Every structure is written in C-alpha cells, then in structure tokens.
Amino acid sequence: MSLPDSFERLTVLFRKLPGVGAKTARRMAFFVLQQPVSYAEELAACLSGLKDRIFTCSRCGNITDREPCAVCSDLLRDRSTLCVVETVEDLISIEQAGVYSGLYHVLGGRVSPLDGEDLDEECLAGLVRRIGEDRIREVIIATNPRIEGDLTFHAIVDRLGETDVSVSRLAYGLPVGGSIEFADRTTLLASLESRVTVKRKE
Amino acid sequence: MSLPDSFERLTVLFRKLPGVGAKTARRMAFFVLQQPVSYAEELAACLSGLKDRIFTCSRCGNITDREPCAVCSDLLRDRSTLCVVETVEDLISIEQAGVYSGLYHVLGGRVSPLDGEDLDEECLAGLVRRIGEDRIREVIIATNPRIEGDLTFHAIVDRLGETDVSVSRLAYGLPVGGSIEFADRTTLLASLESRVTVKRKE
Ligand SMILES: [Zn+2]
Ligand SMILES: [Zn+2]
Numbered sequence: 001m002s003l004p005d006s007f008e009r010l011t012v013l014f015r016k017l018p019g020v021g022a023k024t025a026r027r028m029a030f031f032v033l034q035q036p037v038s039y040a041e042e043l044a045a046c047l048s049g050l051k052d053r054i055f056t057c058s059r060c061g062n063i064t065d066r067e068p069c070a071v072c073s074d075l076l077r078d079r080s081t082l083c084v085v086e087t088v089e090d091l092i093s094i095e096q097a098g099v100y101s102g103l104y105h106v107l108g109g110r111v112s113p114l115d116g117e118d119l120d121e122e123c124l125a126g127l128v129r130r131i132g133e134d135r136i137r138e139v140i141i142a143t144n145p146r147i148e149g150d151l152t153f154h155a156i157v158d159r160l161g162e163t164d165v166s167v168s169r170l171a172y173g174l175p176v177g178g179s180i181e182f183a184d185r186t187t188l189l190a191s192l193e194s195r196v197t198v199k200r201k202e
Numbered sequence: 203m204s205l206p207d208s209f210e211r212l213t214v215l216f217r218k219l220p221g222v223g224a225k226t227a228r229r230m231a232f233f234v235l236q237q238p239v240s241y242a243e244e245l246a247a248c249l250s251g252l253k254d255r256i257f258t259c260s261r262c263g264n265i266t267d268r269e270p271c272a273v274c275s276d277l278l279r280d281r282s283t284l285c286v287v288e289t290v291e292d293l294i295s296i297e298q299a300g301v302y303s304g305l306y307h308v309l310g311g312r313v314s315p316l317d318g319e320d321l322d323e324e325c326l327a328g329l330v331r332r333i334g335e336d337r338i339r340e341v342i343i344a345t346n347p348r349i350e351g352d353l354t355f356h357a358i359v360d361r362l363g364e365t366d367v368s369v370s371r372l373a374y375g376l377p378v379g380g381s382i383e384f385a386d387r388t389t390l391l392a393s394l395e396s397r398v399t400v401k402r403k404e
Pocket of ligand 2: 259262271275
C-alpha cells in the first residue's frame with residue numbers, strides 16, 4: 001500500500017533522529033497529523049533556517065545565536081576559571097545542573113584510538129592561547145569518565161605543562177543517590193582511591 | 203544559561219512527540235544541528251502544509267493525499283471483504299504486513315467505558331451503510347486483543363445482525379515466534395480454547 005508521499009517522507013526523516021526506529025517514526029508522524037495545524041507549522045518554522053540562526057561561539061565553542069555566547073558575555077561569571085569539556089552537550093549538561101559559574105572551553109574532539117580520533121594540534125594550541133589571552137587561573141578538565149576521556153585528559157595535562165595555571169579534574173566516585181550494590185568495579189575502585197578523610201588517627 | 207532561542211524552541215517542540223523526554227529532545231535538536239543543512243530544510247518543507255496535503259479518505263477513513271485513497275481505488279483488491287479496524291495505525295500495520303488484500307473500514311473510535319469512550323451511532327450506521335452500498339460479503343473485525351477491543355467487537359457484531367454478511371474476528375493465540383513460557387495466562391487460555399484439531403479420535 002502506498003501511504004501519502006509527505007507522510008512517508010516525514011516518517012523517513014523522523015527515523016533519522018537518534019533513538020527513533022520505524023515504529024516510533026510512524027507514531028510521531030501520526031502524532032503530528034493529530035495535533036492542531038500550528039504544531040507542524042511551528043516546528044517547520046523552527047527548523048527552516050535553523051543553521052543560519054545558530055552558530056558556534058568563536059571564544060568557547062558553545063552554540064549561540066549571538067557572538068560571543070551567553071556564557072562568554074556574562075560578566076557576573078568567574079572569568080578566571082575555565083572548564084574544558086569534550087562537547088557542547090557536556091557543556092549544557094553542566095550548565096543546566098547549575099553547579100558551575102566559570103567559563104567553558106569546548107574541545108570539539110577527544111582522544112580515542114579505537115575510533116581513530118585524536119585531538120588536533122590546533123585544538124590544544126587554541127586552549128593554551130585562550131588561557132594566556134583571557135588570563136585564566138584554573139582549568140577544570142571535565143572529560144567523560146571513560147577511557148577516551150582519560151586519554152583526552154592526559155593529552156590536555158601534557159600540553160598545559162607549559163602554562164601557569166592550576167589544573168584539576170572532576171572527581172570519580174559513587175554517583176549520589178546510586179547504590180554500592182549496583183556500582184561497577186571500576187567506580188568502586190575509583191571511589192576507594194579518592195576516599196575522603198573524615199578523621200585522622202591521632 | 204540561556205541557550206539560543208530557536209534551539210530551545212526546537213527542543214520544546216520535539217519533546218511533545220510521543221516517547222520523547224527532555225534529554226532525547228535535546229539530543230534530537232543537536233542531531234539536527236549536526237546534519238547537513240538539507241535535513242532541517244527537508245523536514246521543515248515536509249511539515250509545512252502537511253495537514254493540507256494529507257486528509258482522511260471519505261470512504262474508508264484511511265489517511266490519503268487523493269480521494270479515494272490508494273487502497274479504495276485499487277481495483278486489484280478483493281472489494282467484497284471489509285476489514286474493520288479501530289485506527290489508521292492498525293490499518294497501516296496490517297497493510298504493511300502484506301497479509302490482507304480486501305478493503306478497510308476505520309472506525310475512528312472504540313468502546314472503552316474506563317476512558318468514557320463509546321462508538322457513536324453515526325460510526326456504526328456508517329459501517330452498515332457502506333456494507334450495503336459496496337455490496338460487502340464478509341466483514342473481518344480486527345479490533346485489538348484487549349477488553350476495549352472485545353467490547354468494540356461486540357458492539358459491531360450486535361449492529362451487524364441487521365445485515366446479510368459473514369462476520370469473523372482475528373484469532374487470538376500464541377504469537378508466532380513467541381514462547382509458551384512467556385505467554386500470559388489470558389493468551390494461553392485463548393490459544394487453548396481456540397485449539398486446532400489435528401486428528402480426530404476414531
Ligand atoms: Zn562562548
Ligand atoms: Zn479509502
């Protein structure tokens with residue numbers, strides 16, 4: 001049976017979205033049909049020209065619709081601390097958690113030998129240059145707690161040897177609200193090695 | 203932190219889609235940004251005016267971009283058999299399985315006392331009228347194997363008493379490729395009651 005062309009096309013396009021299979025794509029297309037006409041029109045308006053309206057902040061690599069981005073232009077933030085993340089997604093996660101008030105630097109890359117990825121020279125040089133120009137005093141490396149994140153961390157640390165900044169890394173440990181029972185061995189080991197002294201033997 | 207307006211708006215709109223939570227909506231919005239510009243533009247073009255291009259077939263209730271729909275206008279189909287389904291989604295599932303070559307009738311409703319839903323009189327009258335006008339000889343009721351589907355089935359059967367057609371219902375039983383171990387009690391009971399005789403005692 002041939003479904004209406006635009007319905008098929010919509011299903012095919014939805015299916016390309018991350019985590020969307022054939023059935024979900026069809027459900028989504030039906031959903032759009034069942035909504036008031038304004039839903040499809042708003043979504044269309046939002047998508048059309050999207051990539052002209054959103055670009056990358058030239059300073060930090062965040063996504064933005066003005067230059068520099070909202071974070072970089074916020075004078076209330078701590079402008080001497082730089083949090084280095086792998087991707088804009090990571091930046092937004094930290095930002096939405098509301099736990100950090102310094103600036104960011106999006107690497108836009110990582111060291112992952114298995115995927116044949118490496119940080120290019122310009123990426124690290126850009127970080128070092130920014131630290132100098134913006135008079136950064138502390139760099140917090142917030143790479144992901146995985147092998148690739150660790151390799152990326154070391155690549156950055158190696159390169160920061162030439163700069164005069166404090167460097168730290170996000171702590172590894174038990175996720176708050178999680179349970180020891182379900183923690184994997186690596187996390188348990190990390191949380192044991194990073195254990196916090198509560199009282200010292202006298 | 204304020205994300206670019208159109209990015210936020212896109213995330214909000216994606217989040218309304220069925221099965222999409224906050225994190226998935228954000229991943230989808232990022233995905234769109236990372237695709238070639240043609241993806242967002244194609245999706246926009248497909249959505250804009252969608253509800254003008256797609257409407258409901260006046261004969262069977264299928265979605266279509268021409269009148270009557272592809273199924274109703276297909277002269278190679280068995281035009282004396284009518285499969286009654288609750289929704290267009292059900293019609294498409296049966297159609298894509300490629301197991302049926304008659305016509306359809308979408309009820310667009312069901313009997314569900316818990317949700318306060320009932321088949322309106324016009325819905326059943328429309329079915330009876332169509333059976334007469336289109337000289338239907340067999341009606342296959344393909345309501346869903348749930349309480350609501352059963353109630354809907356009975357409402358249809360009651361009403362079809364006044365017509366001269368054969369009426370059947372999709373069989374209940376073990377899903378092919380499934381396992382008895384994981385079948386629920388109701389399915390096991392249904393498959394036992396509908397058991398197929400292989401050899402008769404002499
Ligand atoms: Zn920025
Ligand atoms: Zn039709």
